[in-house]
Amino acid sequence: MRLNKYIAQAGIASRRKADELIQNGNVKINRMTVKEMGTEVQEGDVVEVNGREIEAVAKKPVYIMLNKPLGYITSVSDEKGRPTVLDLVADVDARLFPIGRLDYNTSGLLLLTNDGDMAYRLTHPKHQIYKTYRARVSGVLSRERINRLQNGVDIGGFVTSKAKVKVIKQGERSAIVELQITEGKNRQVRKMFAAVGNKVQELERTAVGELYLGRLMVGHYRKLTPKEIEYLKDC
Numbered sequence: 319m320r321l322n323k324y325i326a327q328a329g330i331a332s333r334r335k336a337d338e339l340i341q342n343g344n345v346k347i348n349r350m351t352v353k354e355m356g357t358e359v360q361e362g363d364v365v366e367v368n369g370r371e372i373e374a375v376a377k378k379p380v381y382i383m384l385n386k387p388l389g390y391i392t393s394v395s396d397e398k399g400r401p402t403v404l405d406l407v408a409d410v411d412a413r414l415f416p417i418g419r420l421d422y423n424t425s426g427l428l429l430l431t432n433d434g435d436m437a438y439r440l441t442h443p444k445h446q447i448y449k450t451y452r453a454r455v456s457g458v459l460s461r462e463r464i465n466r467l468q469n470g471v472d473i474g475g476f477v478t479s480k481a482k483v484k485v486i487k488q489g490e491r492s493a494i495v496e497l498q499i500t501e502g503k504n505r506q507v508r509k510m511f512a513a514v515g516n517k518v519q520e521l522e523r524t525a526v527g528e529l530y531l532g533r534l535m536v537g538h539y540r541k542l543t544p545k546e547i548e549y550l551k552d553c
């Protein structure tokens with residue numbers, strides 16, 4: 319089994335994070351640091367991450383949908399001691415990690431799992447799954463700005479792909495807008511609106527593909543239904 323998959327199956331990190339751990343020299347096989355991404359783990363090998371021996375055991379996969387509140391970071395730990403999304407799912411008996419990321423100041427739908435493969439697949443750039451955001455933005459969202467958002471805007475060295483935009487309500491000083499994007503660049507929605515001259519004042523993710531937040535209350539979580547899990551596996 320490839321080393322990154324082994325680490326993910328041990329529930330230590332997603333496969334992508336496992337790659338980082340390997341590159342950063344945090345991983346040893348049989349007491350030797352290994353930095354080769356493609357290394358295979360053989361039967362009987364002793365694998366250590368940060369000095370701790372780990373074992374890839376097939377765990378019962380758990381898939382959770384959380385309505386993330388503002389003021390929580392999407393990470394398994396924070397050096398500044400801020401609350402993390404894991405604090406909200408502390409009573410789930412599994413080593414969960416988030417699939418993708420929401421900013422400290424963004425609320426809404428966040429998926430968590432202990433299934434490293436699933437997390438890896440869904441966050442891979444080749445995945446075209448739509449994420450739906452509801453934003454309150456400053457000012458007026460003119461036709462011209464909507465067109466630019468739809469066709470792609472430069473957010474600093476990266477031009478976004480086609481997006482779907484729906485103005486739910488245009489007030490005098492702000493607008494409520496639904497934006498659907500397939501990519502997940504850092505602070506992408508905020509940067510996209512900034513690029514056309516509207517500042518994001520509030521941001522919530524309401525759906526990931528066909529998975530919807532629905533009536534799930536802020537700060538609460540639920541397990542995905544078998545149908546939802548099937549849907550994600552087919553994505």
Ligand code: URA
Nearest residue numbers: 421424505506507508
């Ligand atoms: N885009 C953002 O700007 N922030 C998020 O949290 C998610 C997408």
